[in-house]
Amino acid sequence: MTTTTAPTRSWYKRNEIAVTPWLFLIPGIIFFALYVIFPIFQSFWISFHEWDGLGEKTWVGTANYERLLGGDRKFSISFWNNVRWLALYLLAIPMGLFISLFLNQKVFGIRLYKSLFFFPFVISQVVVGLVFSWFYLPNDGLFDIIVGTVGIDVSGGILGNPNTATYGIIAAGLWPQTAYCMILYLTGLNAVDPEQVEAARLDGAKGARMLWYVILPQLKPATFIAFVVTIIGALRSFDFIAVMTNGGPFGSTRVLSFYMFEESLSEFGFRMGYGAAIAVVLFFLMLIFIAYFLWSMYQDEKGAR
Amino acid sequence: MFPTPIEKRSRQWQLGYQALLPVVLVIWLLPLIAVAIFSIKPEADFVNGNYWGMPSSFEMFTNYGKVFFESDMPRYLLNSVFITVPTVIGAIILSSMTGFALGVYRFRGNLLIFFMFIAGNFVPFQILMVPVRDLTLDLGLYDTKMGLVLFHVAFQTGFCTLFMRNFIRQLPYALIEAARVEGVSEWRIFVYVVLPLMKPALAALSVLIFTFIWNDYFWAIVLTQGPDSQPVTAGITSFNSQFRAAYHLMSAGSIVAALPPVAMFFLMQKHFIAGLTLGAVK
Known part of the structure; x- marks a missing residue:
């Protein structure tokens, strides 16, 4: 009896459960490999060459890296600006938490308020950057007028002064990022266990102690995501700089992502090899964080099984 | 709920909170409000240095018209x-x-x-x-x-x-297993069982x-x-x-x-x- 059914069951039918996932994965994997995975390795390869993007690549070994790490002033400025971005961008997390605590009430119209507070995140960074650059205009800008009333005068305006320009851009970046962290915490606060809060209240906990010992531990998943997106956002900062100062004044607002773009694709010529080397350094900087994120996620996955 | 729901506070607190909300919102959205006002101002305002004041005339249609048609x-x-x-x-x-x-x-x-x-x-x-x-x-x-x-x-x-x-x-996952027991092929499970739920x-x-x-x-x-x-x-x-x-x-x-x-x-x-x-x- 079985011999009559066996030939009708094709190879595919017999192995359906093993084969199907791969059939579903193939298109996605091909695309992702072609545009994301391979290019990472190609960038490594290119970084050992001198290349104008058109002609032949010339193998130069580690010369690009030696030049980069051996006293390229533009590189060290960019690197330290990246560190500033990282450190100050993290302020978005406590600021977002603060606003979410302020808004976590049930009064008339609060839903509309919440979405309006979140608004800045939806707008493109190009537009936010433009708006802030007007806000910072020397003499005519609202910022200059406000600080002018208390007698502070930033020469050249915030963005025209090499000492303040980077901080001005980071402040602009913090605006949408805070909104993002706020929405993460609002969602987190929604899920805080009310019984635990009541129990803690009966035990006399309130205010800051309550926040620190009862609420924040429950907000841990939200804090983790806020941390991930803020770090990635800080290291990806490009749009704001390109729009607000284009790296200036005197190159003081460059970060690695911007410097890389400038070296590889600017009017000064196409130094793709050197650009790729900068990208590789940025990649390793990011890899520290990526590895940590992946490790945390892996721990969760193991726990889930 | 944390912080303490405002309904449980005194009347003054509630009124204070309700009054504070729009003020904080306006400060938060100030940059956007500024562009919105910029976009309906006449060019003359910027020439005369009237950046942040009231528009001297209402030019919404001229400005947006220029953006769309010129x-x-x-x-x-x-x-x-x-x-x-x-x-x-x-x-x-x-x-x-x-x-x-x-x-x-x-x-x-x-x-x-x-x-x-x-x-x-x-x-x-x-x-x-x-x-x-x-x-x-x-x-x-x-x-x-x-x-x-x-x-x-x-x-x-x-x-x-x-x-x-x-x-x-x-x-x-029981849904998928049930479909398998019924003999539904895998890609049909994707299309008819999983996709609608997604x-x-x-x-x-x-x-x-x-x-x-x-x-x-x-x-x-x-x-x-x-x-x-x-x-x-x-x-x-x-x-x-x-x-x-x-x-x-x-x-x-x-x-x-x-x-x-x-x-x-x-x-x-x-x-x-x-x-x-x-x-x-x-």
Whole structure:
């Protein structure tokens, strides 16, 4: 009896459960490999060459890296600006938490308020950057007028002064990022266990102690995501700089992502090899964080099984 | 609930809170309110240094009319639509498949592939820039919308796969097993059992990807140039060099450029936030 059914069951039918996932994965994997995975390795390869993007690549070994790490002033400025971005961008997390605590009430119209507070995140960074650059205009800008009333005068305006320009851009970046962290915490606060809060209240906990010992531990998943997106956002900062100062004044607002773009694709010529080397350094900087994120996620996955 | 619900406080507290809300909101949105006012001011206000005061006349129609009929803005907007919509469709199709494969089946390498998608999603754009630009040139797609769409689809597949896979994991697995027992083939399970249940995830991802791609600037300037294929984010910056100090036109242009994702957000708010806060609650 079985011999009559066996030939009708094709190879595919017999192995359906093993084969199907791969059939579903193939298109996605091909695309992702072609545009994301391979290019990472190609960038490594290119970084050992001198290349104008058109002609032949010339193998130069580690010369690009030696030049980069051996006293390229533009590189060290960019690197330290990246560190500033990282450190100050993290302020978005406590600021977002603060606003979410302020808004976590049930009064008339609060839903509309919440979405309006979140608004800045939806707008493109190009537009936010433009708006802030007007806000910072020397003499005519609202910022200059406000600080002018208390007698502070930033020469050249915030963005025209090499000492303040980077901080001005980071402040602009913090605006949408805070909104993002706020929405993460609002969602987190929604899920805080009310019984635990009541129990803690009966035990006399309130205010800051309550926040620190009862609420924040429950907000841990939200804090983790806020941390991930803020770090990635800080290291990806490009749009704001390109729009607000284009790296200036005197190159003081460059970060690695911007410097890389400038070296590889600017009017000064196409130094793709050197650009790729900068990208590789940025990649390793990011890899520290990526590895940590992946490790945390892996721990969760193991726990889930 | 934390902090203590305001209903439990005294009447003064409640009134104080209600009064404080709009004040804080106005301060928070001040930059946006400023552009909105800029965009309806006449040019003369900026010449006379009246930047932040009341508009001396109401020029909304002149300014927005100029943006729509005397600049390349409509072309840029249309380009953005033709870049964003195909990307959303492509990324959703690819990632619902990869998410299904990674979420439903147990096989060797499952977690490895999953983590490859997540990791790729976090890398800095700059490490992809030179090779992707090169690849796009080789394919003859440099300065075309297609070139941008292909890259965006590939890159967004990483994030979307993470999202879809985790969503499918939360579906009741018994449904799939029941279908198998009935003899339903695997791809039919995907189409008739899993896909209908994934509607919330599809909606959330669509709005998120729409916003991400619409707001993309970096790849727009790396892979395209000029009004033939550049999206509105890149368009607005060339607009900026065209109308240097014409703040009234720049503001009107910026508002027009920012409007589609804003509209998307307000229309699909629930899905948008569900997508963004994925994983913020365990």
